[in-house]
Amino acid sequence: MGKQAPVRVALTYPSPYAAGMSSLGFQRIYRALQEAPGLSCERCFLDDDARPGAPSEVPITYESGTELAAFRIIALSVAYELELGGIVQLFDAAGIPALREDRDDRHPFVLAGGPLTFSNPLPLGAFVDAIVMGEAEGIVADIVRAIDAAGSRAAALDALAAMPHVYVPARHLGTLPTSAQCDDALLPAWAPIRTPHAELRDMFLVEVERGCSRGCTYCVMRRSTNGGMRIVPAERVLSLVPDDARRVGLVGAAVSDHPKIVEIVSSLADRGCDVGLSSLRPDRLTEPFVAALARAGHRTLTTAMDGTSERVREGLERRAKVQHLTRAAELARAHGMDRLKLYLMIGVPGEEDADVDECVELVSQLSRRIPVALGIAPFCSKRNTPLDGQPYAGIDVIDRRLERLRRGLRGRADVRGTSARWGFIEWVLAQGGEAEGRAALTAVRAGGSFAAYKKAFAALPTERPRRALAIAPA
Numbered sequence: 001m002g003k004q005a006p007v008r009v010a011l012t013y014p015s016p017y018a019a020g021m022s023s024l025g026f027q028r029i030y031r032a033l034q035e036a037p038g039l040s041c042e043r044c045f046l047d048d049d050a051r052p053g054a055p056s057e058v059p060i061t062y063e064s065g066t067e068l069a070a071f072r073i074i075a076l077s078v079a080y081e082l083e084l085g086g087i088v089q090l091f092d093a094a095g096i097p098a099l100r101e102d103r104d105d106r107h108p109f110v111l112a113g114g115p116l117t118f119s120n121p122l123p124l125g126a127f128v129d130a131i132v133m134g135e136a137e138g139i140v141a142d143i144v145r146a147i148d149a150a151g152s153r154a155a156a157l158d159a160l161a162a163m164p165h166v167y168v169p170a171r172h173l174g175t176l177p178t179s180a181q182c183d184d185a186l187l188p189a190w191a192p193i194r195t196p197h198a199e200l201r202d203m204f205l206v207e208v209e210r211g212c213s214r215g216c217t218y219c220v221m222r223r224s225t226n227g228g229m230r231i232v233p234a235e236r237v238l239s240l241v242p243d244d245a246r247r248v249g250l251v252g253a254a255v256s257d258h259p260k261i262v263e264i265v266s267s268l269a270d271r272g273c274d275v276g277l278s279s280l281r282p283d284r285l286t287e288p289f290v291a292a293l294a295r296a297g298h299r300t301l302t303t304a305m306d307g308t309s310e311r312v313r314e315g316l317e318r319r320a321k322v323q324h325l326t327r328a329a330e331l332a333r334a335h336g337m338d339r340l341k342l343y344l345m346i347g348v349p350g351e352e353d354a355d356v357d358e359c360v361e362l363v364s365q366l367s368r369r370i371p372v373a374l375g376i377a378p379f380c381s382k383r384n385t386p387l388d389g390q391p392y393a394g395i396d397v398i399d400r401r402l403e404r405l406r407r408g409l410r411g412r413a414d415v416r417g418t419s420a421r422w423g424f425i426e427w428v429l430a431q432g433g434e435a436e437g438r439a440a441l442t443a444v445r446a447g448g449s450f451a452a453y454k455k456a457f458a459a460l461p462t463e464r465p466r467r468a469l470a471i472a473p474a
């Protein structure tokens with residue numbers, strides 16, 4: 001049942017309900033707004049059947065069925081670059097001008113935040129009026145009140161531009177403020193809503209730590225980001241899990257680095273819970289840990305291989321070594337699991353075919369112990385990391401190496417790769433500014449195909465995307 005309050009906010013996710021309700025950050029902001037005196041929050045999502053460039057259902061809020069355009073304030077949660085297309089689809093379906101300069105006092109004020117703000121929110125600046133940088137739960141209510149108190153859109157922009165950690169594209173013109181870091185007393189985040197319709201079905205989500213103490217060179221959550229790793233005491237995590245929760249998701253950038261993670265998982269398994277973990281580092285997979293995971297319902301042991309070879313992994317400053325991955329396979333088998341799933345990137349700077357061949361050799365060895373599945377994504381350099389500015393390997397290079405892996409592992413491992421073309425689009429947006437965001441709008445309205453993005457990027461006035469297109473043939 002929705003809360004009634006003078007100031008209503010439409011908390012909006014630019015992907016469908018199942019994805020949005022599996023986002024702990026989205027649920028944390030929902031709780032922050034609902035708990036704030038004088039404010040209430042309603043949730044809105046991209047329609048399940050929405051297609052780029054095609055008409056779709058008018059977005060309405062889940063709580064009261066109010067049309068998105070009827071709200072004075074919209075708060076958008078954005079996880080990563082490819083969700084920019086979803087924002088355009090949402091606004092077009094709602095009849096809200098998608099570009100910020102096309103909106104006036106008749107339209108909602110659009111605030112945004114989310115994980116994307118830790119790397120590069122500049123392309124997002126084409127669509128939104130203000131962006132909360134970093135951890136928003138401690139400041140979002142004050143920002144909403146400031147928008148509400150301002151008499152006009154222009155006054156709200158001025159007020160927000162004077163607040164710390166808020167980027168106002170029309171005032172700051174590309175200069176980003178620092179990221180907010182919430183008070184430790186506000187940790188951990190936990191999700192107030194469990195639903196069978198989320199990707200993480202009926203799962204109670206709770207944060208066991210925030211940030212990371214490691215230094216992987218491609219990662220926006222490395223130790224230099226927002227004060228590194230903050231640990232939530234095990235007793236606190238366990239005390240938050242409702243008695244009737246049968247599925248619990250332990251969330252964080254580096255969950256397996258929590259010093260009491262084995263105790264937390266064991267204790268939840270004792271209660272009869274299935275436990276999911278958002279991140280498992282192979283060098284942390286010990287016998288008692290894997291035993292606890294097996295008792296907590298894991299049939300697949302999922303961890304990160306990251307790079308194709310030992311040399312590439314060292315270049316990325318990953319601690320995962322061949323012996324860790326081998327031990328993970330042995331432990332998974334010893335505890336009766338069905339398979340080992342490994343995530344890795346392809347097209348990392350400096351990678352060569354020989355590295356891919358080393359990957360084939362290692363995975364072949366692992367597959368003699370337990371069935372192996374590989375989840376592969378193209379490497380995209382992100383701002384705010386040591387590998388910022390690195391070029392995209394090229395669609396042809398990624399496709400060729402993926403095929404080399406598939407061929408080498410045929411009959412021995414399940415090899416799944418995400419699209420090299422979409423990796424390229426993500427890379428352009430990750431490295432771009434507002435112009436790239438506006439190009440995404442053009443592409444979405446032209447149907448959202450790769451050809452539409454390529455055409456839109458080629459028309460950009462800046463040289464960098466055109467240079468990139470030269471290494472990314474259609």
Ligand code: SF4
Nearest residue numbers: 212214216219222253
């Ligand atoms: S990839 Fe994982 S372990 Fe490495 S810095 Fe990022 S969060 Fe930490």
